[in-house]
Amino acid sequence: MIIRIILVYFLGLLYSSLSWASDHEPLSASSELDKHKKLEATVMNQNIPLEKRIKALKTLYSHLTTNGRITRHICIWDPLGKSGPIANTVEDQALRSLHYGMDLEVSIFNNERELVQNFKTETTCDAILIRGAVAMEFNKFSGTIEAVGALPERKHLQLLMQVFTSPKMNRFMSDGQYTVMGVATIGGNYAFMDDKSFKSLSSIKNKRVAVQTVEPGMRALTKKFGAVPVEGDMMANVQSYADNNVVSMLSPAIAYLVMGSGQISSDTGVLRNPISQSTMQFIGRSELFPDPLAQMLREDFLLKFDNYSARVDKEMALVPEDFWIETPDSETEKLSEATREVRIALRDEGYYDATMLRIARKIRCKFNPERSECINPTE
Numbered sequence: 001m002i003i004r005i006i007l008v009y010f011l012g013l014l015y016s017s018l019s020w021a022s023d024h025e026p027l028s029a030s031s032e033l034d035k036h037k038k039l040e041a042t043v044m045n046q047n048i049p050l051e052k053r054i055k056a057l058k059t060l061y062s063h064l065t066t067n068g069r070i071t072r073h074i075c076i077w078d079p080l081g082k083s084g085p086i087a088n089t090v091e092d093q094a095l096r097s098l099h100y101g102m103d104l105e106v107s108i109f110n111n112e113r114e115l116v117q118n119f120k121t122e123t124t125c126d127a128i129l130i131r132g133a134v135a136m137e138f139n140k141f142s143g144t145i146e147a148v149g150a151l152p153e154r155k156h157l158q159l160l161m162q163v164f165t166s167p168k169m170n171r172f173m174s175d176g177q178y179t180v181m182g183v184a185t186i187g188g189n190y191a192f193m194d195d196k197s198f199k200s201l202s203s204i205k206n207k208r209v210a211v212q213t214v215e216p217g218m219r220a221l222t223k224k225f226g227a228v229p230v231e232g233d234m235m236a237n238v239q240s241y242a243d244n245n246v247v248s249m250l251s252p253a254i255a256y257l258v259m260g261s262g263q264i265s266s267d268t269g270v271l272r273n274p275i276s277q278s279t280m281q282f283i284g285r286s287e288l289f290p291d292p293l294a295q296m297l298r299e300d301f302l303l304k305f306d307n308y309s310a311r312v313d314k315e316m317a318l319v320p321e322d323f324w325i326e327t328p329d330s331e332t333e334k335l336s337e338a339t340r341e342v343r344i345a346l347r348d349e350g351y352y353d354a355t356m357l358r359i360a361r362k363i364r365c366k367f368n369p370e371r372s373e374c375i376n377p378t379e
Helices: 002-044 048-059 085-100 113-121 142-144 154-166 168-173 218-224 234-242 254-259 291-303 305-316 329-348 354-367
Strands: 070-077 102-111 127-131 178-193 208-214 226-233 249-253 267-269 274-285
Touching: 002 048, 002 113, 002 291, 048 085, 048 113, 048 291, 070 113, 070 274, 085 102, 085 178, 085 291, 102 113, 102 178, 102 354, 113 127, 113 291, 142 168, 142 178, 142 274, 142 354, 154 168, 154 178, 154 267, 154 291, 154 305, 168 254, 168 274, 168 291, 178 254, 178 291, 178 305, 208 218, 218 226, 226 234, 234 249, 234 254, 249 254, 254 305, 274 291, 291 305, 329 354
Parallel strands: 070 102, 070 127, 208 226, 208 249
Antiparallel strands: 127 274, 178 249, 178 267, 178 274
């Protein structure tokens, strides 16, 4: 009888303990999940003071820190190496990242193809900073920023960057494997001419024009004006242009800095109106840069947009004023229509992202609502 009572007692204790565990363990896990979601929501909420969001970010990823900081290795492209303008800007960015609880170690590549290949096949680089045209293979949405004629002026790009930092845009920033964490201006993409008498792209008909292999839009635009595209990477194109193997080169403004005034004839020039905006894009591995962290980095890029622009202007001030070629208004309109046709064709082929083109059109129309494309949109 006593044994039976003891057995019943212990069975009761066992049942009670199991019931307690089943009631409380999920609550503990649920509580932890709720805390995580609350911290995430705080980081993503732009109405909350920045310092409070940064504090939430550090708490959220405290398990990833070493000595209180998240260490990441970023690799950047600068054709001029450690002394180049891109490298110098990134060093400043790395210092700023300390405020966000990050410690960014920087490696510099002057060969962009090698950098991209390293990122895709090795684990050395946690994130890379490359040109927007090259970033297309990691994110079609952000790569389409450099679509020909999509964002004719810097003010268009700056407004787009404000759109980019909205948490609502988060779904466009990541494809699951890679995440876009920032976009910075490096000027425009221009038409370099070997003769100042060439006032527009209409002048290049039947002539050889250097275009970059990674930019199908530039290649299509060249053909639309009846020219013969000669493809290569930026550095090869710069050399080809300097050696007079082509009469024109469609390239980022930074190409002038690469050539230096010593390789440029006084007869040459560049059309003042850019074909598109040239950008540097910060692409990271999604598992190493979760959405809240990437969001804060994108906002910081926007915060420093004017600083990046000032650096670009300082570098472009090295270009002599008489190097710029003014284009007649009629030719500017012809270029605008040609770029629109190229964008639509490459969108329909699946190369350009349709959503980005639609956003870019709305931005153009915000500044120039009288344009025909704003009345009868085709993008």
